Amino acid sequence: MSENAEKKIRIGILGASGYTGGDLVRLLVRHPFAEIAFMTADRHAGKSMDTVFPHLFGQELPPLISVDEIEWGLVDVDVVFCCLPHGTTQEIVRQILTENETIRVIDLSADFRLDDTDVYAEWYGHEHYATDIQPMAVYGLPEYYRERVAKSRLVANPGCYPTAALLGLLPLVEQGLIDTTDVIIDAKSGVTGAGRGLKENLLFGEVAEGIHPYSVASHRHAPEIEQEIAKHAHGAETHVNFTPHLMPMNRGELCTCYVRMTGGATVADLRRTFEARFAGEPFVSIVPEGVTPATRHVRGSNYCLVGLYQDRIPNRAIVVAVIDNLVKGSSGEAIQNMNLMFGLSELTGLEQAPLFP
Amino acid sequence: MSENAEKKIRIGILGASGYTGGDLVRLLVRHPFAEIAFMTADRHAGKSMDTVFPHLFGQELPPLISVDEIEWGLVDVDVVFCCLPHGTTQEIVRQILTENETIRVIDLSADFRLDDTDVYAEWYGHEHYATDIQPMAVYGLPEYYRERVAKSRLVANPGCYPTAALLGLLPLVEQGLIDTTDVIIDAKSGVTGAGRGLKENLLFGEVAEGIHPYSVASHRHAPEIEQEIAKHAHGAETHVNFTPHLMPMNRGELCTCYVRMTGGATVADLRRTFEARFAGEPFVSIVPEGVTPATRHVRGSNYCLVGLYQDRIPNRAIVVAVIDNLVKGSSGEAIQNMNLMFGLSELTGLEQAPLFP
Amino acid sequence: MSENAEKKIRIGILGASGYTGGDLVRLLVRHPFAEIAFMTADRHAGKSMDTVFPHLFGQELPPLISVDEIEWGLVDVDVVFCCLPHGTTQEIVRQILTENETIRVIDLSADFRLDDTDVYAEWYGHEHYATDIQPMAVYGLPEYYRERVAKSRLVANPGCYPTAALLGLLPLVEQGLIDTTDVIIDAKSGVTGAGRGLKENLLFGEVAEGIHPYSVASHRHAPEIEQEIAKHAHGAETHVNFTPHLMPMNRGELCTCYVRMTGGATVADLRRTFEARFAGEPFVSIVPEGVTPATRHVRGSNYCLVGLYQDRIPNRAIVVAVIDNLVKGSSGEAIQNMNLMFGLSELTGLEQAPLFP
Amino acid sequence: MSENAEKKIRIGILGASGYTGGDLVRLLVRHPFAEIAFMTADRHAGKSMDTVFPHLFGQELPPLISVDEIEWGLVDVDVVFCCLPHGTTQEIVRQILTENETIRVIDLSADFRLDDTDVYAEWYGHEHYATDIQPMAVYGLPEYYRERVAKSRLVANPGCYPTAALLGLLPLVEQGLIDTTDVIIDAKSGVTGAGRGLKENLLFGEVAEGIHPYSVASHRHAPEIEQEIAKHAHGAETHVNFTPHLMPMNRGELCTCYVRMTGGATVADLRRTFEARFAGEPFVSIVPEGVTPATRHVRGSNYCLVGLYQDRIPNRAIVVAVIDNLVKGSSGEAIQNMNLMFGLSELTGLEQAPLFP
Known part of the structure; x- marks a missing residue:
């Protein structure tokens, strides 16, 4: 120190x-x-x-x-x-x-x-x-x-969404393992991400026991994510589809990222890349195979958990990243x-x- | 009668x-x-x-x-x-x-x-x-x-997921408006979809205040959705990516479908197709432009609401369908x-x- | 008709x-x-x-x-x-x-x-x-x-609270079975009882995952309950303690009423009185012995369920009444x-x- | 140290x-x-x-x-x-x-x-x-x-309930300020108080969006509370009415205690007694007048908050104590x-x- x-x-x-x-x-x-x-x-x-x-x-x-x-x-x-x-x-x-x-x-x-x-x-x-x-x-x-x-x-x-999404994507982008023109991020967040303002859509009665997307394809975190992906994409064109959904919970954010692998990369390659890239990181952890990250397991903490999965569509993979939106x-x-x-x-x-x- | x-x-x-x-x-x-x-x-x-x-x-x-x-x-x-x-x-x-x-x-x-x-x-x-x-x-x-x-x-x-997903996709598939080899369905469901069995992962303590994906790329509703899409795809190859997530709520299911439009189709074309196809349906309704469907607005009822959106990625569109998983x-x-x-x-x-x- | x-x-x-x-x-x-x-x-x-x-x-x-x-x-x-x-x-x-x-x-x-x-x-x-x-x-x-x-x-x-409380108390009051100077009503309500106004204390972030009392001994439903009890008390003095609590749920209201029985009345007497009084009522039902009423079992309906219990304190009884605050x-x-x-x-x-x- | x-x-x-x-x-x-x-x-x-x-x-x-x-x-x-x-x-x-x-x-x-x-x-x-x-x-x-x-x-x-109830009652009992034969404790707890066992009544579907009492007048924490009150009651007879309710939340416990003051004691006397008794306590805090304790404000911590209120019934007072049931x-x-x-x-x-x- x-x-x-x-x-x-x-x-x-x-x-x-x-x-x-x-x-x-x-x-x-x-x-x-x-x-x-x-x-x-x-x-x-x-x-x-x-x-x-x-x-x-x-x-x-x-x-x-x-x-x-x-x-x-x-x-x-x-x-x-x-x-x-x-x-x-x-x-x-x-x-x-x-x-x-x-x-x-x-x-x-x-x-x-x-x-x-x-x-x-x-x-x-x-x-x-x-x-x-x-x-x-x-x-x-x-x-x-x-x-x-x-x-x-x-x-x-x-931003909260960019933090989760970028930790789940940048290691793959910087190694050229995915197609940056076809990145789909389906994001889900607890309500505290929307602040403490007096808005009808933040009332308990409007949020509890239900879910919905919002700012579909028009959320302000999309250009922020694109900017950072582009910076690490070695000049490749970048298009990010970002769709957030409001969850009936206070804390927690989950990005499910659907990516197309390039150059014959496999999910095993992706996993190795993540493990190497984040080996020394104090706050980012890759969950073991077969485990899925859950927002409740990082609640109140500064940790980010990342999971990797083979898609059923050939050459596609799924990356899941979770954080506490108010902390990490x-x-x-x-x-x-x-x-x-x-x-x-x-x-x-x-x-x-x-x-x- | x-x-x-x-x-x-x-x-x-x-x-x-x-x-x-x-x-x-x-x-x-x-x-x-x-x-x-x-x-x-x-x-x-x-x-x-x-x-x-x-x-x-x-x-x-x-x-x-x-x-x-x-x-x-x-x-x-x-x-x-x-x-x-x-x-x-x-x-x-x-x-x-x-x-x-x-x-x-x-x-x-x-x-x-x-x-x-x-x-x-x-x-x-x-x-x-x-x-x-x-x-x-x-x-x-x-x-x-x-x-x-x-x-x-x-x-x-x-199945509950197939009902929502198919109502959101089949009209597009049967008109040949989307690429059936690249259909991504990010699904979210309340816990009643998993039944009333005594499983630790269904306890209130394990479900409330958090979200997570499950059965990633391996859920049994995937082949069911694929079967029906294939039936209406006029012989085209079909690959469906289906990833469900568990929500901290009892009822409600939402499928966010990410599709690639073909043949120069636009979201306006998609909307017209939906409106024509479901015009006389008593239980399926297309929400107006600018509105997003929410599960809480069909709770306890047999209705399905469908919304359509232009993606930021060129030639991509987003279809959102909601139902009450226990009813429709x-x-x-x-x-x-x-x-x-x-x-x-x-x-x-x-x-x-x-x-x- | x-x-x-x-x-x-x-x-x-x-x-x-x-x-x-x-x-x-x-x-x-x-x-x-x-x-x-x-x-x-x-x-x-x-x-x-x-x-x-x-x-x-x-x-x-x-x-x-x-x-x-x-x-x-x-x-x-x-x-x-x-x-x-x-x-x-x-x-x-x-x-x-x-x-x-x-x-x-x-x-x-x-x-x-x-x-x-x-x-x-x-x-x-x-x-x-x-x-x-x-x-x-x-x-x-x-x-x-x-x-x-x-x-x-x-x-x-x-009012919503008075409806539940009075259905749980008036049959006893009109038969002179309880002391109307010592009526304690511990009430619990979902947030919709507080309306749809834009108030910080109704935000999801302020309501979910927690409970608290409010308007302790000063809620406006207290005089309303007292008025109706007094009307049926055959001139007896009436004091009602009414303490509401906010619950992290949308619908449902439960009044736990702590009453002192008079004249040697027993809980069996109370039960008989309730059953006789509400025998023909379409919307009020007395739950069987050993069952406890739950708000979720009247959700969305016009029903009121009432339960009766012997207290551990001699000569005291407990009456529990539940309704959906927005319906009954x-x-x-x-x-x-x-x-x-x-x-x-x-x-x-x-x-x-x-x-x- | x-x-x-x-x-x-x-x-x-x-x-x-x-x-x-x-x-x-x-x-x-x-x-x-x-x-x-x-x-x-x-x-x-x-x-x-x-x-x-x-x-x-x-x-x-x-x-x-x-x-x-x-x-x-x-x-x-x-x-x-x-x-x-x-x-x-x-x-x-x-x-x-x-x-x-x-x-x-x-x-x-x-x-x-x-x-x-x-x-x-x-x-x-x-x-x-x-x-x-x-x-x-x-x-x-x-x-x-x-x-x-x-x-x-x-x-x-x-026990969790006894901790909250006793911190809200013992200072009054030991000073002889309340009648120990007429102590009514209406308690509310989040589900983690019931453990992680596989029981139908702990499923999310059975707990969310609803409340109910349980073990009415027969909960095992009643004799525990009575034992401790009796120990501090200078020989006075002791009867405790204890009625717990299950809340749709994970953590948090609130005891609303209805007590009869004796010997002309006032709520101001009670407040002074609490403040003196817990002055040096690191984990017990008396909330200011006009404030009500909320379980969400102690979540995850070892603190207990206590509030005191004049009842509408003469000579009665209300004590509210909140804790996190899994911590304090x-x-x-x-x-x-x-x-x-x-x-x-x-x-x-x-x-x-x-x-x-």
């Missing part, structure tokens, strides 16, 4: 009252080198965190404040986690990075994930408000950008990035075993 | 203590022309039905008996529904049809669904015990075999078949609106 | 876009003598009902309108169901009854349930806006006010009242068996 | 394949001073733990063995946790304590919880098989028997006891924040 670890990392959190913010705090209060300096939640400014998230009772936490109360040039924090809604983060991140020379930012929104700001504008419905700093952003998938994350001042934390798909991955940025073991504060049942 | 309807149809049920049997009884007690003459449940013989299914309290139902108590040559019933486990039905159905000249059988197991008894043996792990009567069986998907069902003495009621996927479809066999309107006893929430 | 039944009852529904309105429509579309003439939903005026409730697809229903569009003096309906929020109903009901001499009203809100308008004002936080017509209102618990309901122009449909606790009971008002069998349109699982 | 902590505590677990065993292992693998030496599961002997509990993948754990493989006189462990079913533990615990002079036992079954072995025989339906060692057993509710636990060789870990109600409390027995801080290994949502 580096010298940075000897003193605590001072942390600010923007947008602490959503589920992402709540899970970030849940993990940080047990992180041995983390110290939460401030938390913002504009609608709840002045309240204690445990009025917003009663499960955080008894923790020593600062009261929620408004983001306007912070003077970025003066505030004494080492890192800021942005858990604000998409589209509201770009300007504030530019302000932070401009007004303060040392603060580093981990953005959990989608605002800096797409390298091409035109693609951003197309999918998010408004121009990118900080095109000048976009080039600073590192896509924070530690398994692929570990070294760059460590040195970065601005980490764009991946969001807050846990953000802490993993923080650990990298401050020279800690990636595992720090993230070792707890999944909660089952 | 035919003269047959003037008197009640006398009904026997084999295996009434499972979820399929329970839902069959739930529907039949409100069917205006149905009269339940006997119900068997070997483990529960001698009990009243409401000790096994308390929600059926207050109904006038005969006590559960053992199948051995029935003398098939003498028993006065018009139709027998078999809700026995796969593999246990073939011999008893042969016995019924042989010993009694008038009883007609609707088999809700998989025992007579596969035309080729060798394929049956391969997938179900034992030889077919009634190869001689297999040719009598009509695959009971009313939307495709209405006339044959009406005249049949032995209806093989389709099992007991309701069986009653629809009974209605056909006895000259009733298919809607009889099946008109109730879905229960939401 | 009376002559009234020969033509359809023309029905108006105010506030059709909530869960109560949705379930009312679900039941009415299958009621053989009901015809829905109009439905209002101010926020959704102009939309079709199936955009608000997709499970009602394919039904022949008028479009949603705004309540302002109705001219009460001219509109041709026989009965109006009010499914508006508490506090918004009093003035409109007065308007209906004043401007139209024939329309009868079944109010599913709490606005006319409390005989004493001062008690109303105390518990609902504002004055009663229609004190003049309050005396017209009949409390619509059919098992107790059948004859008065039949003749009434204004039925105050009971709301829309089903309202239709039962409508049937009474229009001379139909109470069972009409309410015969469907519970949906389990 | 004492010198005992300098080396790891070597641990054996009997019956590791149930939910209690699984949660014990989940917590112990992150306990800094714990080392699991062996785990038994007779039906699964020879398997790895992660085939039985896939969420424990990647942990370094010994394979499951049969209990017969252990030579108690030779085995090198410091403590044995017994997670065996009720009735199967007494003889094996006697064997352990007899054949080995140093091993200490924490029994999570009910086998040693009742001081009076006749009461045990009456409630558990068979004679007590180790009446000779029953006097050694200390009831392991740390908040009340801390010192005795620390010195004990045999700790009877409390079972495995977490067992580890808390282990910490006490080995001179560690009670918090060791139990600090993780609740998982919400």
Whole structure:
């Protein structure tokens, strides 16, 4: 552990009252080198965190404040986690990075994930408000950008679906084992992936005891996944079919990826590739043959489980990846990035075993 | 309505203590022309039905008996529904049809669904015990075999997944609009699809708050779907990828079908084809553009909703079909078949609106 | 069936876009003598009902309108169901009854349930806006006010909790078998009892996988229950402890009532009293000894199940009553009242068996 | 921290394949001073733990063995946790304590919880098989028997319901503030409280979307609660009404206790009593006025939250206590006891924040 670890990392959190913010705090209060300096939640400014998230009772936490109360040039924090809604983060991140020379930012929104700001504008419905700093952003998938994350001042934390899908696909893409023009991702997520906003379609009565697809072939995580696949595809054309479904559960995300193998590759080849690629990874595990990954077996943890199967259609294979969308798909991955940025073991504060049942 | 309807149809049920049997009884007690003459449940013989299914309290139902108590040559019933486990039905159905000249059988197991008894043996792990009567069986998907069902003495009621998948695919297959060698069906089902048996993986603790695939590329409904697609594919080769997932809910089944369009077909062509094909169908409905089908909107009912979407991958389309696995996927479809066999309107006893929430 | 039944009852529904309105429509579309003439939903005026409730697809229903569009003096309906929020109903009901001499009203809100308008004002936080017509209102618990309901122009449909609690207590109260100063009702309800409003505490993320009490000793159904118990208590003092809990499920309500028996009464006495009192009731059933009522066994139906148990504390007994809060606790009971008002069998349109699982 | 902590505590677990065993292992693998030496599961002997509990993948754990493989006189462990079913533990615990002079036992079954072995025989339906060692057993509710636990060789870990109920009642009982002849406990529990056995009533289909009471006035936790209340009641007569209900959720337990205050006590008095009594307790917290405890806010943690409310019935109060039945109600409390027995801080290994949502 580096010298940075000897003193605590001072942390600010923007947008602490959503589920992402709540899970970030849940993990940080047990992180041995983390110290939460401030938390913002504009609608709840002045309240204690445990009025917003009663499960955080008894923790020593600062009261929620408004983001306007912070003077970025003066505030004494080492890192800021942005858990604000998409589209509201770009300007504030530019302000932070401009007004303060040392603060580093981990953005959990989608605002800096797409390298091409035109693609951003197309999918998010408004121009990118900080095109000048976009080039600073590192896509924070530690398994692929570990070294760059460590040195970065601005980490764009991946989306939940992209995290699962990319861990299930990139090893195959980078080895040229699958056809990148025919990647079908059937994704399923618990409701916390949709946030804590007051929307009718998130009411218990509308979610329990039923399932449905949404944003069919039009979800914003599609270009994000395509961008990363394309980066590792050695120039090959890339088309990703991404169809998410809402599940009657709180946590958990599963991507069933249907891929066409190329060059005579077999599922055994795919398995060897995965095992080699992720051999040393602390948070990615390949399940044994005959086992199927289940979201409930990673609940509350930062782990990703990947399974591989021969399809009945010749030359097709199926890859299944599961994560907890709030942890490895969001807050846990953000802490993993923080650990990298401050020279800690990636595992720090993230070792707890999944909660089952 | 035919003269047959003037008197009640006398009904026997084999295996009434499972979820399929329970839902069959739930529907039949409100069917205006149905009269339940006997119900068997070997483990529960001698009990009243409401000790096994308390929600059926207050109904006038005969006590559960053992199948051995029935003398098939003498028993006065018009139709027998078999809700026995796969593999246990073939011999008893042969016995019924042989010993009694008038009883007609609707088999809700998989025992007579596969035309080729060798394929049956391969997938179900034992030889077919009634190869001689297999040719009598009509695959009971009313939307495709209405006339044959009406005249049949032995209806093989389709599996739940095949019902949803075939209603979402056959109109496209028969018009030659999709490539039948590249059909990917990502299916999701509530737990009642797996029955009421005592298995650890069906415990609440193992199912709630999580999802997982099972029988990946090896589920027995795959050959059943392939058989029916092949029948309508005008001789084209057929390969179906079928991957089911277990959902933390009781009822509901959703098939997300990823298909490759051929001959320059567009999603608009597909929609027109569906609308024309199912225009007069009482139980199949195409959702409007921009709407996505949800299982909760057919809960408890015999309806199937189908949605159609352009994929982001060129020339690919997505078809989504939802049903209640216990109704349109099992007991309701069986009653629809009974209605056909006895000259009733298919809607009889099946008109109730879905229960939401 | 009376002559009234020969033509359809023309029905108006105010506030059709909530869960109560949705379930009312679900039941009415299958009621053989009901015809829905109009439905209002101010926020959704102009939309079709199936955009608000997709499970009602394919039904022949008028479009949603705004309540302002109705001219009460001219509109041709026989009965109006009010499914508006508490506090918004009093003035409109007065308007209906004043401007139209024939329309009868079944109010599913709490606005006319409390005989004493001062008690109303105390518990609902504002004055009663229609004190003049309050005396017209009949409390619509059919098992107790059948004859008065039949003749009434204004039925105050009971609250969901009061329906279950009163069916479990009134037979004992009217026979003087329990101490009415020490009635403890521990109640549990599914979320649909709280409506379809956009409140954080109704989000799936806040409800699933957990339980909690709410409105402890301060819920508005307490005075409603007390009023009805006092009416049947032959002048005895009445104190009711009512504590509701929110359950992670959609439908179902269970009241566990802890009562102190008086005058040497035994649980056997209580059972006999229940059986005698409810012998002819179509919708109330006493479960056999050794059986416990479960909400899932009345789901979707208008039934109430009651169970009786000896307590371990001497002279104490436990009464358990279950209903579906949206049916017997709301829309089903309202239709039962409508049937009474229009001379139909109470069972009409309410015969469907519970949906389990 | 004492010198005992300098080396790891070597641990054996009997019956590791149930939910209690699984949660014990989940917590112990992150306990800094714990080392699991062996785990038994007779039906699964020879398997790895992660085939039985896939969420424990990647942990370094010994394979499951049969209990017969252990030579108690030779085995090198410091403590044995017994997670065996009720009735199967007494003889094996006697064997352990007899054949080995140093091993200490924490029994999570009910086998040693009742001081009076006749009461045990009456409630558990068979004679007590180790009446000779029953006097050694200390009831392991740390908040009340801390010192005795620390010195004990045999700790009877409390039942889940008793833990919640007693923490909500004992402070009032010991101060003489409530009438111990009229204690009504309406309890609600998630299904994991009933174990992982193959029983029809634990299937998802039988549990989801519904609630019901069970073992009404006859649950085995009633005498356990009564025993402990009586011990602190200064000789007063004690009658407890205990009625549990099954909830459609995995984890969480809530006791709503209806008590009659004596001697003019007020709810304010009760609150002060609780605050004083539990001021230094690491795992018990009194929620502020106006707040209601929710099981989801302690999920996965060892905390107990208690709330206090004035009843509407004069002189009555309501106490609500919530825990996670598998943690504070079972495995977490067992580890808390282990910490006490080995001179560690009670918090060791139990600090993780609740998982919400």
